[in-house]
Amino acid sequence: MDSKFVRAIIRHLLTVIFLGICMMWIMAPTDTYKQKWKPAISKKVVSTYFGTQAPNMLVWTFPVLFVAAMGSFYLHLGKKNSNQNDSQSDGRIRWPALWRRPVLVKGPLGIVSGLELAMFVMFIALLAWTLGTYLHRLPTLTAKVAAADGVQVWQLKLAKSALWIGLTGNVCLAFLFYPVARGSSVLPVLGLTSEGSIKYHIWLGHLTMVLFTAHGVCFIVFWAATGQISEMLKWSYSDISNVAGEISLLGGLALWAATFPRIRRNFFELFFYTHHLYIIFVFFFLLHVGIGYAFVMLPGFYLFVIDRYLRFLQSRTSVRLLSARVLPCNVVELNFAKSHGLTYNPTSIVFVNVPNISKLQWHPFTVSSNSNLEADKLSVIIKCEGSWTTKLDRMLSSSIERLDVAIEGPYGPASNHFLRHDTIVMVSGGSGITPFISVIRELIFRSKLSECKTPDIILISIFKSSLDLTMLDLLLPMTGSPSELSNLKLRIEAYVTKEKEPATDNSKRVRSVWFKPLPTDKPMAAILGPNSWLWLGAIISSSFIMFLILIGIITRFYIYPKDHNKNKFSTSKRAVLNILAIFVSIAATASAAVFWNKRRYAREAMQVQNMEGQTPEGSPNTMAYNGDRELESLPNQSLAEATKIHYGGRPDLKRLIFECKGESIGVLASGPTKLRHDVAAICSSGLADNLHFESISFSW
Structure with missing residues (x-):
């Protein structure tokens, strides 16, 4: 059947x-x-076995x-069709798209779509009906x-x-x-x-x-x-x-x-x-x-x-941490070994625990890798801002050979729903770019498949300083090459708001840290296969x-x-x-x-474990074992042609979004609350019927 x-x-x-x-x-x-x-x-089901x-x-x-x-x-049956480019x-x-459009942008409820507002009103009506019926x-x-x-x-x-x-x-x-x-x-x-x-x-x-x-x-x-x-x-x-x-x-x-x-x-x-x-x-x-x-x-x-x-049960296993990249903008990329059977969709997150920092605290981070392009590795990107992430950055800066890490997840959407759009506009502020890295890597994979039509991509990234531009280096996988983008229509508009011209100080470098995992460390795997x-x-x-x-x-x-x-x-x-x-x-x-x-999957785990001792992988001219790379003014050369950098100002989001062409335009926003509210207000203005807004937020 x-x-x-x-x-x-x-x-x-x-x-x-x-x-x-x-x-x-x-x-x-x-x-x-x-x-x-x-x-x-009650007359039919109350019994001596289950009582009242x-x-x-x-x-x-x-x-x-x-x-x-x-x-x-x-969902299990639907997973078989997940690789089809079909909504x-x-x-x-x-x-219906109309129901998913934002109707409330600011207020105590945050960004709320028409469907969410309808469900909220109906739930309040249920509470009012319940209490009113009693009070009657x-x-x-x-x-x-x-x-x-x-x-x-x-x-x-x-x-x-x-x-x-x-x-x-x-x-x-x-x-x-x-x-x-x-x-x-x-x-x-x-x-x-x-x-x-x-x-x-x-x-x-x-x-x-x-x-x-x-x-x-x-x-x-x-x-x-x-x-x-x-x-x-x-x-x-x-x-x-x-x-x-x-x-x-x-x-x-x-x-x-x-x-x-x-x-x-x-x-x-x-x-x-x-x-x-x-x-x-x-x-x-x-x-x-x-x-x-x-x-x-x-x-x-x-x-x-x-x-x-x-x-x-999943958190009881110490995960095999292979390497880390420490960017000069206080951003860390951690790379874990994973089994081939672990698959996930873009914008997925994992919860990370480092017992040396806190045995009880679990923090959510975006998965930046792609399970199709990187079958043996899972990567997460961490912005070092709070006390927990600052301690992690200090540990990576010290001479450590291994870091004990436990992970729960990944958790994410059940499908690549963004593929149904003709154009995808991704608006990010600061570290808000991290969810979009996995989206771009997924589209890189899709662009290589002859039967798949990939949407056009416009990435609008807002940074405070030119140091933050190094985050664009993470858009390509570590094994990426310029040919990765040959079939992908990608346009990057990067805005540096606190500087009016490119920085000339190249003293800060990207540091690469490689670890020596223990034999007891296991590659990441789906807890249920x-x-x-x-x-x-x-x-x-x-x-x-x-x-x-x-x-x-x-x-x-x-x-x-x-x-x-x-x-x-x-x-x-x-x-x-x-x-x-x-x-x-x-x-x-x-x-x-x-x-x-x-x-059942112990044999596969052993095969992935043999990755230890192999020569570390790295993107061209980016990483060397225990080495540094000088900070460049532009991202990887394969991205340079698609990237335009603006200094000393903020983007005109309304113009950039409205000038996009296509019957269906997906608008994704990630980053500070005000930025997401501004993008939501543009999409909910009613001036364009082809905009489909989605907010990606980790501000819990």
Whole structure:
């Protein structure tokens, strides 16, 4: 059966399930769901094996995990067509270009497309509908009802409102972890990337904490007003545990306080370490509400745990670092050995950890190499600006023979979607050029294929000084030659804003550092091998099946004999048992998949490892073993003819973008926030209908 036909069937099936999930979120706060649908479902699925938690498990958890597993299979089939120069080979849902155009450029939400704004408005509408449906019941809380509970009417309304605000906050929490599951299949199926989805995580995080904080404060006011402040110390055996909720909220507040931009940018380590409080936040939240209700928010967290465990397994390996290039503009290029089976698309990123600097800190960097042109090597470019990168630069400046490095990733788009354009305009500021290096290298590879038509490229790079021009040297691979660009229509407009004429000081040089890796250092490899999407789907499905078996055994032979489905078993103990079953299932299935792939591709890893001892590669006249190269005023000669350098001014972006010809023009912006906002404003002005904007940002 044709893979495109199978993918079409899967796509329609996923669409139907997605619409069904949306309908359930709309119906969840209504009396129809609570009084008719849920009792009918409970009557059929509540059993001695899964207990009273079965309805929520069936309605909320199973559909999402099924979508994630089928989405993995969908992406696996799409990967076979990834080398075709066809926009239909994307592994993602296609959206009309009009919906992807920026409609908001400045403001608290940043650059927002029409589709993103529509989704945001619909999500806010869902929250308003959920809370409004609950609050609509307030008139039924009469004095007679309040008297039966021994409180005043306003106090009863406050308590109910606090509960309903918490239920609304759980809607945000249910979606909170999807954007940070870097290797999940859910994001690429929707045409999203992990780094591009971080802003959704930020939005959801703020909404979650606002609602949960209001939930907690309202209950504290209620307890104080009714003389029940001792309720704050209540840890119920088979009901809501207030202490657990308070611990969860305190952990969330501490995490939330460190996420605001001023703290995150100026005290990154504080932000990084306090973010691990999510473990306290989620664990005590599960103890607070009980595992039965937690199945509503559990699917996103389940996928996050799978992704986090796979990242943990990948990070245990010390990666084989071959060499480094240190540019005079405080930019470092690190070159790692990699297996042939590891493939990735342009604009991908990896997370790098150097234990000698910090054992806990992981920093994202752009992958500049191309898996088609450089089958044995993966390169990342690092701008030395913060304390972590400055320490790395100092280490490379010292006489070291080896650097211990661990890597997670790479993560990136599921397809080369930029190939559908006639012209690509890439606007970068400073180190923002790094994502575009991988794009240009991909187009160099495509230009060599006779059946591929590559778009024209215009690179507009803005630098502060002429020293930064050495970054243009990185556009070609280390093994590049002038003929690499013969079939590629490339035009580079470089602007040096702080200087009015070329620098004459050639005393600064590009330094090359070559390392001597240990035999235990391994080349980079995909943690689940070349068929990673297929293996991920297998892990999701098999781990959930294993969880069902474990929790069925525990419920039938341990919980049910004591509880008989009357909800009298310890809520906290039941939650802990379910959490342990989830973690054991994920750890067992993911470890087995990783172990199988490691054994299968061990021979290839040994072949790549033999690279040690070979003569270092280098681009002509650029690198020598333990040598330096004098700084040149222009990049590599093969790029010089395509490069025009302007001194003492900034580019007229509007003119440069509007003068481009073609039915479809992709405009990519990377660099400082103001630059990306300016480019987005030009593309959203409505003066040209053929502009398709995309922002590439790592300012989290």
